[in-house]
Amino acid sequence: xxxxxxxxxxxxxxxxxxxxxxxxxxxxxxxxxxxxxxxxxxxxxxxxxxxxxxxxxxxxxxxxxxxxxxxxxxxxxxxxxxxxxxxxxxxxxxxxxxxxxxxxxxxxxxxxxxxxxxxxxxxxxxxxxxxxxxxxxxxxxxxxxxxxxxxxxxxxxxxxxxxxxxxxxxxxxxxxxxxxxxxxxxxxxxxxxxxxxxxxxxxxxxxxxxxxxxxxxxxxxxxx
Amino acid sequence: xxxxxxxxxxxxxxxxxxxxxxxxxxxxxxxxxxxxxxxxxxxxxxxxxxxxxxxxxxxxxxxxxxxxxxxxxxxxxxxxxxxxxxxxxxxxxxxxxxxxxxxxxxxxxxxxxxxxxxxxxxxxxxxxxxxxxxxxxxxxxxxxxxxxxxxxxxxxxxxxxxxxxxxxxxxxxxxxxxxxxxxxxxxxxxxxxxxxxxxxxxxxxxxxxxxxxxxxxxxxxxxxxxxxxxxxxxxxxxxxxxxxxxxxxxxx
Numbered sequence: 001x002x003x004x005x006x007x008x009x010x011x012x013x014x015x016x017x018x019x020x021x022x023x024x025x026x027x028x029x030x031x032x033x034x035x036x037x038x039x040x041x042x043x044x045x046x047x048x049x050x051x052x053x054x055x056x057x058x059x060x061x062x063x064x065x066x067x068x069x070x071x072x073x074x075x076x077x078x079x080x081x082x083x084x085x086x087x088x089x090x091x092x093x094x095x096x097x098x099x100x101x102x103x104x105x106x107x108x109x110x111x112x113x114x115x116x117x118x119x120x121x122x123x124x125x126x127x128x129x130x131x132x133x134x135x136x137x138x139x140x141x142x143x144x145x146x147x148x149x150x151x152x153x154x155x156x157x158x159x160x161x162x163x164x165x166x167x168x169x170x171x172x173x174x175x176x177x178x179x180x181x182x183x184x185x186x187x188x189x190x191x192x193x194x195x196x197x198x199x200x201x202x203x204x205x206x207x208x209x210x211x212x213x214x215x216x217x218x219x220x221x222x223x224x
Numbered sequence: 225x226x227x228x229x230x231x232x233x234x235x236x237x238x239x240x241x242x243x244x245x246x247x248x249x250x251x252x253x254x255x256x257x258x259x260x261x262x263x264x265x266x267x268x269x270x271x272x273x274x275x276x277x278x279x280x281x282x283x284x285x286x287x288x289x290x291x292x293x294x295x296x297x298x299x300x301x302x303x304x305x306x307x308x309x310x311x312x313x314x315x316x317x318x319x320x321x322x323x324x325x326x327x328x329x330x331x332x333x334x335x336x337x338x339x340x341x342x343x344x345x346x347x348x349x350x351x352x353x354x355x356x357x358x359x360x361x362x363x364x365x366x367x368x369x370x371x372x373x374x375x376x377x378x379x380x381x382x383x384x385x386x387x388x389x390x391x392x393x394x395x396x397x398x399x400x401x402x403x404x405x406x407x408x409x410x411x412x413x414x415x416x417x418x419x420x421x422x423x424x425x426x427x428x429x430x431x432x433x434x435x436x437x438x439x440x441x442x443x444x445x446x447x448x449x450x451x452x453x454x455x456x457x458x459x460x461x462x463x464x465x466x467x468x469x470x471x472x473x474x475x476x
Binding site: 036060 | 374380382386387390392398474
């Protein structure tokens with residue numbers, strides 16, 4: 001599912017609270033799975049620059065008690081699955097933006113999370129690389145049956161990837177104002193999903209509602 | 225082509241240096257400059273040759289090298305440990321940072337006479353001066369560096385399930401290594417400054433001691449020879465440090 005909303009509505013803060021990087025000011029967060037079963041993909045790939053692609057992927061496995069040798073074997077497996085066979089010994093600096101994003105994805109998926117949090121993970125990629133990475137992510141999370149909570153500003157991305165889209169109102173104290181079910185069947189190719197008959201009407205509705213939220217916020221600001 | 229092509233930069237620099245030496249030599253031979261103050265390059269070369277020919281220089285080189293390198297190693301180790309601890313444990317920072325700031329505020333070579341009184345004129349006082357010069361620089365490099373470490377990397381380790389020790393091991397220490405290696409040349413310069421100034425103030429051997437001796441006997445040729453020797457030694461160490469930096473920071 002995806003979370004969309006105006007800037008400042010607290011989308012990223014919500015993800016950070018779910019994974020424990022930030023404490024909520026009030027209330028509790030119940031993600032429904034153990035903290036060790038949650039993975040997070042950030043907008044920046046945040047790979048350790050002094051470690052090779054392989055060592056970066058193996059890193060998280062080591063934290064979970066996996067022996068070094070086994071962690072490296074698994075790292076190779078995940079890099080291979082993400083089309084990075086032959087790039088295992090490259091440092092992040094020597095990889096393209098799309099390749100770095102795939103390494104970051106391999107790093108998270110290697111831990112076999114049940115819930116994957118994604119905070120605008122594709123925003124820094126150019127259009128073609130972005131489409132290809134999104135396709136890979138969609139097919140992998142479907143195959144591995146991983147629940148995904150995606151935060152994005154991109155409505156097309158939200159609809160093409162999700163079964164459900166939540167619209168947040170303007171913050172502070174944002175709330176969910178609308179919930180949209182995406183009737184595009186699975187398995188689904190996120191690129192082809194954009195030409196599904198239900199895509200355009202849903203996009204238009206989502207766009208109108210989001211515009212209303214932003215306009216409402218601007219009116220409130222003007223009144224102050 | 226040769227005058228502008230970047231590939232011939234070294235050749236141009238060597239040619240310019242050679243010309244400079246020639247002019248200097250000619251000025252000395254035609255008595256345009258007073259050899260008492262500025263001896264000719266050939267006279268300096270002869271002085272340098274004598275130092276090595278009769279083997280007089282070796283104990284002095286050994287003394288300076290030992291003081292500088294031991295001071296450098298101790299300074300790096302203590303600077304890193306204090307920097308890491310201060311950055312990660314705020315109460316320690318409250319104690320250490322003001323002391324380091326004070327030490328950084330003064331020209332630390334003024335401590336040389338004090339070290340001679342406390343530790344004598346042998347090696348220990350020179351090591352102490354080299355150590356204090358290096359440790360302060362490394363401390364601020366590490367302390368400042370850790371506080372500015374990329375938060376995204378820290379959060380990455382946390383979200384992957386890493387512990388505090390994992391953070392130190394996989395983020396802080398590699399970052400520290402990069403900063404220290406980046407400042408290694410500065411630290412080497414400080415270590416030799418400390419050793420030489422210490423010897424200058426009070427010693428029985430070392431390049432600084434020889435410099436002091438040359439000054440007291442008005443032997444400018446020997447002084448120039450020693451300065452040249454120190455330049456060569458430090459440049460060689462710079463080259464070694466550069467290679468080490470290139471190897472260890474190959475990921476950059």
